[in-house]
Amino acid sequence: MAFHEIRFPADLSFGSVGGPERRTEIVTLSNGHEERNTPWAHSRRRYDAGLGLRGLEDLAELIAFFEARAGQMHGFRWKDWADYRSAPFGRPISAEDQVLGTGDGARTEFGLVKAYVSGPATYLRPIAKAVAGTVQVAVAGLPLTEGLHYELEADQGLIRLADAPAPGAVVTAGFEFDVPVRFDTDRIHVSVANFQAGEVPAVPVVEVRL
Incomplete structure (x- = not known):
């Protein structure tokens, strides 16, 4: 297509x-x-x-x-x-808005997702079209720098880390996105x-x- x-x-x-x-x-x-x-x-x-x-x-x-x-x-x-932000309306975007996954010592690619939570149910929406310049990424709560610690494929909604996160380290991100x-x-x-x-x-x- x-x-x-x-x-x-x-x-x-x-x-x-x-x-x-x-x-x-x-x-x-x-x-x-x-x-x-x-x-x-x-x-x-x-x-x-x-x-x-x-x-x-x-x-x-x-x-x-x-x-x-x-x-x-x-x-x-x-x-x-x-619905175009990782954070709720009225709150600034943060690198810890959405959980993308957990490190295993080998994985370096993480796709952007947005979680919709209501009661015990959660829906994870894949985000394919990130808005360049709005994406913030963190590993284990530590902010990363684009171009140094990770690369962004904005047209795919994909984060490619320079180094694989340690096992158990949570990878998070905040961003704006298009449909x-x-x-x-x-x-x-x-x-x-x-x-x-x-x-x-x-x-x-x-x-x-x-």
């Missing part, structure tokens, strides 16, 4: 609507009980980019971006303003007259698996 390492204009995605989607298969048994299963290990996010448009300049920017991606052909980065998405349509249907009257086009965007 072709993917362009470019972010959809963040000021346009700010007014969008969307969020995570799950797929659950439910079978109702003859006794009234249910059996529930999901074929998806991870959620998938959907958005409507049209709702962030505020003027004809925004519309022109959207169309240019859409044409440069060839509609659904090429993926791109998307900033989900409701890898594509347009979920090959057509933008808009009327300038209707747009000026307050009607915005539907521009669906869907997360892609990498």
Whole structure:
């Protein structure tokens, strides 16, 4: 799949609507009980980019971006303003926000993840598109320096340490991230007259698996 390492204009995605989607298969048994299963290990996010448009300049920017991606052909980065940081809202990003793994004396590569915790349940979301310049890493609570102690593959969400952490040493990180998405349509249907009257086009965007 072709993917362009470019972010959809963040000021346009700010007014969008969307969020995570799950797929659950439910079978109702003859006794009234249910059996529930999901074929998806991870959620998938959907958005409507049209709702962030505020003027004809925004519309022109959207169309240019859409044409440069060839509609659904090429993926791109998307900033989900409701969920784009490793830390909770109102708290600065810290190198100890998320646990990436534990050292074993040999492993040097750790993928970025974000944990969603509610009661006894935890969901670990793989982060594939880190935002360069925002990532902080620590091992056993000691901050590391990018370029000296580790390298970041921002387009893969991967941390590559210069030295393998000692057995039991916890590797943590804090970061901002984007969602890898594509347009979920090959057509933008808009009327300038209707747009000026307050009607915005539907521009669906869907997360892609990498």
